[in-house]
Amino acid sequence: MARLPIALLAATAGAIGYGLWQRQRRHLETRKMNEARERTLEFQAEVGKLIAQVEASHRDSLTGLLTRDRWGAEAAVRLATGEPQAMLLIDLDRFKDVNSTFGHLAGNAVLAEIGKRLRTRDDGSLAGRFGGDEFVVLLPYEPAAADLEQFSGQLCKPMMITTPLDPTPKTVIPTASIGVAVWSSAARPGLPLLLDLADRAMREAKKSGGCVTMTHDA
CATH class of the missing domain: 1.20.5 (Single alpha-helices involved in coiled-coils or other helix-helix interfaces)
Incomplete structure (x- = not known):
C-alpha cells in the first residue's frame, strides 16, 4: 500500500x-x-x-530629375517600344543673369523649381537634367502647337525664391528656348538623331532671341 x-x-x-x-x-x-x-x-x-x-x-541631387545617363538609358527603352513621339530639349534663357543678379544659390533655387515642375507632370513624360541649365523631356504623344504653348507657359511661370543670406522673397520669371523633335510612331528613329534634331531646333530658338519653341520633324 x-x-x-x-x-x-x-x-x-x-x-x-x-x-x-x-x-x-x-x-x-x-x-x-x-x-x-x-x-x-x-x-x-x-x-x-x-x-x-x-x-x-540615378537622380540629379539638385533638381530630383533623372541624370543624363539614366535618362538616356530609360529613353532608349521607351523609344524601342515606339511609344514616344516627341523630344524636347530645353535651355533656360539668360540664366547667367540670375546668378549674377541674385547669386548662385538663387540660381540653384530656380533650377530646383524647374526640376520640380518637370518632375511632377502627369502626362507620362520622361524628364532629365541634360546639364547645367539644360533639360530634356520625352513625350508619349505628338504635341500640337497649343500643347507646346501650354508646356512652355507652365514651365516658365513666375517663381518666388529666397536664399539663406537674403530671406526676402524675390520674383524670377524664367524663360526658355525649346527645341522639339517629332516623328511618327512608325519611324522609330534612334536616340542620337532625335537629340541632334532637338538640339538644332533649340539653337535656332536661341538665335531668334529666346523664349521660343522650334520644331524639327525626324
Whole structure:
C-alpha cells in the first residue's frame, strides 16, 4: 500500500516535467521565430537602403530629375517600344543673369523649381537634367502647337525664391528656348538623331532671341 503514493508522485513529477519541457520547447521555438523575423526585417531594411541608394544615384541631387545617363538609358527603352513621339530639349534663357543678379544659390533655387515642375507632370513624360541649365523631356504623344504653348507657359511661370543670406522673397520669371523633335510612331528613329534634331531646333530658338519653341520633324 505504501508504494501507491510513490507511483502517483512519480507520475505527477513526470507529468510536471513533461509540461515544463513542452513549455520550454515552445518558448525556444517562439524565440527562434522572433529572431528569424527580426533578421528578415533587418535584411529587408538593408535591401530597401540599397535600392534607395541606387535610385538616388540615378537622380540629379539638385533638381530630383533623372541624370543624363539614366535618362538616356530609360529613353532608349521607351523609344524601342515606339511609344514616344516627341523630344524636347530645353535651355533656360539668360540664366547667367540670375546668378549674377541674385547669386548662385538663387540660381540653384530656380533650377530646383524647374526640376520640380518637370518632375511632377502627369502626362507620362520622361524628364532629365541634360546639364547645367539644360533639360530634356520625352513625350508619349505628338504635341500640337497649343500643347507646346501650354508646356512652355507652365514651365516658365513666375517663381518666388529666397536664399539663406537674403530671406526676402524675390520674383524670377524664367524663360526658355525649346527645341522639339517629332516623328511618327512608325519611324522609330534612334536616340542620337532625335537629340541632334532637338538640339538644332533649340539653337535656332536661341538665335531668334529666346523664349521660343522650334520644331524639327525626324
